Amino acid sequence: MTENTLTLISFALTMMVFSYLLGDLPLIRHLYRIAVYIFIGMSAAFTLIVGYENLLLPYWQDAQNPAISWTALGSQADIVVFGTALLFTALLLLKPVTRLGWLTNSILAVVVALGAAVGIVGALRGTLLPLLSATASLPVLDAELGALLESLLVLLGTMTALYSFHYQASSSGEGTSFGLGKAFRSIGKACVVVALGAIYAAAILSSMTILTERIAFLFQFGA
């Protein structure tokens, strides 16, 4: 396919997606849906290709290679791990058979428990410990006053925001609130709202950059 044909296809698909902005007009509304269905089909194909070429195939080749071992127990153990994964996945297909519920649920439990273990380790090592140490580490007292003040403000903001989560969770159903607690809750909530606003603005900025790129492409094609 020539480059011009590919550019023409890109142009047509971009226009088809942008036809969404015209609303629910007859015929036009199908253009957006066609583009989305093409996108889903292509995405499924590329996911399959990436999953096969970058995960399954290299793992299988590694398992057969005696020089490489994931488990340090030799390639025989790797083949056993690969075979077990294949067997477990095949058994998961028997989920609709109610008599084998104990078996499929046990395999599902293995997957869920492994996911939970990875999640716990990731949350502890990747988020909780680094963030807690970053929040609690204040600059030394002889450092610049501005930096010390900023660190204290971030610490205060984080604590009040966490307090506002806790306050909301425990106060549902009861309307009593104390002055200091309410003030802490308001400061914390303000910090959370500012963070969400900043994230929202960043998302708008990113999508605006892509929008300008697409509009530039359309103009470039027209010229």
Next chain:
Amino acid sequence: MKGWRTVGASIAAITGFLVGFTALLSLLLGDNPALFGDDPQAEALAQNLALPGAALLRLLVIMLALSIVIGIANLLLLHARRMAGGRLMSGILLASFAAAIGWRILLPGEVSLLEAIQLPIESALAALLCLTLVAGGARILTKRSDIWGLLLVLVVVVVLLGSLPFPELAPIAAFSDWLMRIPAQAGARAILLGIALGSVVVGARALLGQDRSLRG
């Protein structure tokens, strides 16, 4: 029947607990020779402790990859049935899937189809997101006109204005920078800490077999 179901749920819960706890201990404590103090074999012991975690993690990754394959097969079967029922859109989906796979088999390494079809649709959809987000921001003001909705929109406007390269807007840019450095950072840290604490609690519930989906 109910008794069998309880036994089945117990088997699933015990299996999940044993495997999950082994993986958790191995991932947390493995590859850390300091745990074994001055033992001359500390290095080897730490590596041995990391072995079950590595093997189980590999098992999980392969199973997830295979699950994706099964999920895609299910999607294709569903749309094949719909196409047989006369739905043209499902036919388009299947044709685009077949075209991408065929392209990959016939022209390995060639990415022009990805650049001509996948990227333009993805970019156009992401560009549409900009308009949707702006419309959503305007809707916040009409639907939720309290102080928090107003603050959210105000922060969005300040950050957007602060990102413009006009010297006249330097004070707004400085204020936006302060907002990002102090309150936004504090809020984001609290949100992340909340997510992490939630993940740990949900993970612990799953490990202890409290997850409803495993009870059969």
